[in-house]
Amino acid sequence: MIxxxxxxxxxxxxxxxxxxxxxxxxxxxxxxxxxxAQEVFMQVYESLSYFRKEANISTWIYRIAVNKSLxxxxxxxxxxRFGQLVSIVGFGEKQESEVxxxxxxxxxxxxxxxxxxxxxxxxxxKLPENQKKAIVLSRYEEFSNKEIAExxxxxxxxxxxxxxxxxxxxxxxxxxxxxxKV
Amino acid sequence: MDRKRKIEExxxxxxxxxxxxxxxxxxxxxxxxxxxxxxxxxxxxTGFFKLLRPAIVTALLLLNIVTAFFYLSAxxxxxxxxxxxxxVLLLSKELGMEQSENNIFSLLEE
Numbered sequence: 001m002i003x004x005x006x007x008x009x010x011x012x013x014x015x016x017x018x019x020x021x022x023x024x025x026x027x028x029x030x031x032x033x034x035x036x037a038q039e040v041f042m043q044v045y046e047s048l049s050y051f052r053k054e055a056n057i058s059t060w061i062y063r064i065a066v067n068k069s070l071x072x073x074x075x076x077x078x079x080x081r082f083g084q085l086v087s088i089v090g091f092g093e094k095q096e097s098e099v100x101x102x103x104x105x106x107x108x109x110x111x112x113x114x115x116x117x118x119x120x121x122x123x124x125x126k127l128p129e130n131q132k133k134a135i136v137l138s139r140y141e142e143f144s145n146k147e148i149a150e151x152x153x154x155x156x157x158x159x160x161x162x163x164x165x166x167x168x169x170x171x172x173x174x175x176x177x178x179x180x181k182v
Numbered sequence: 183m184d185r186k187r188k189i190e191e192x193x194x195x196x197x198x199x200x201x202x203x204x205x206x207x208x209x210x211x212x213x214x215x216x217x218x219x220x221x222x223x224x225x226x227x228t229g230f231f232k233l234l235r236p237a238i239v240t241a242l243l244l245l246n247i248v249t250a251f252f253y254l255s256a257x258x259x260x261x262x263x264x265x266x267x268x269x270v271l272l273l274s275k276e277l278g279m280e281q282s283e284n285n286i287f288s289l290l291e292e
Contacts, residue, residue, distance in 0.1 A: 139200040178192040
C-alpha cells in the first residue's frame with residue numbers, strides 16, 4: 001500500500017522501463033508508448049487503494065500496461081477505419097503511416113532487418129488477442145509462463161497452450177506470406 | 183521441395199527478429215513528467231467539483247422558488263356543487279335506476 005509519494009516514486013522507478021517496453025511492443029511507436037506508460041502509472045496511482053495486498057504488484061502493473069496498450073490499438077483501428085471512410089468520401093486528410101528509417105551502419109542488412117521486423121509484426125497483429133498477448137510477453141519481454149499466467153489471469157497450462165497455438169499460427173501466416181514472394 | 187526449403191528459411195530468419203528486439207532507451211524525465219500530469223489531473227478534478235457545488239445549490243434554490251411560486255398561485259378554492267345531487271346521480275348510475283324512481287334518493291335530497 002502507498003504510504004507516501006516516496007513509495008509511489010519507488011514503484012514507478014522499479015517498473016517504468018518494463019512498462020514502457022511492454023507498451024512499445026504493442027503500439028510500436030515511442031511517443032505513444034511513453035504516453036501510454038504515463039497513463040498506466042496514473043491509473044496505478046488512482047487505484048492503489050483498491051489493490052489487494054496479497055497480489056503481486058508487478059503483475060498488476062504489467063496487466064494494466066497490456067490492457068491499456070490493446071485498448072489503444074482498438075481505438076486506433078476504429079479511427080483508421082473511420083478516417084479511410086472519410087477520405088474515400090473525400091472529406092478527410094490522407095492517412096499517413098509511420099516511416100521507419102534504418103540506421104546507417106549496414107544499410108542492406110538494416111533495410112532487410114526492418115522489413116523482416118515489419119513482416120513479423122504484421123503477422124503477430126493478425127493473431128487472436130490472447131495469443132498475441134502471450135507471444136509478445138513471452139518472446140519480446142521474456143516473461144516466464146508463470147508470470148504471463150499471473151498477468152493474464154490464466155493457468156500456466158492455458159498460457160502454454162496459447163503460446164503453442166500462437167507459434168503455429170505465426171508459422172502459418174509467415175508461410176502464406178513467403179509462399180507468394182518466393 | 184527446394185521452394186519449400188527456401189520458404190522455411192525465410193520464416194526462420196524472420197522469427198530471428200524476436201531475438202533482435204529493440205529496447206527503448208531510458209527516460210530520466212519520465213517520473214518528472216508523470217508528477218506534472220498527476221498534478222494537472224488533480225487540479226482539473228478539484229476545479230470541476232468546486233464549480234459543481236454552487237451550481238447544485240443554485241439549482242436547488244431555483245427549484246424551491248419555482249415550486250413555491252406554483253403552489254402559492256394555484257387556485258385552491260373548492261368548487262361548491264351540490265354534492266348531494268352528485269351523490270344521487272352517482273348512486274342512480276351504479277344501481278341502474280332513474281333518479282326519480284327510488285325513494286332513497288329523495289331522502290338524500292332532504
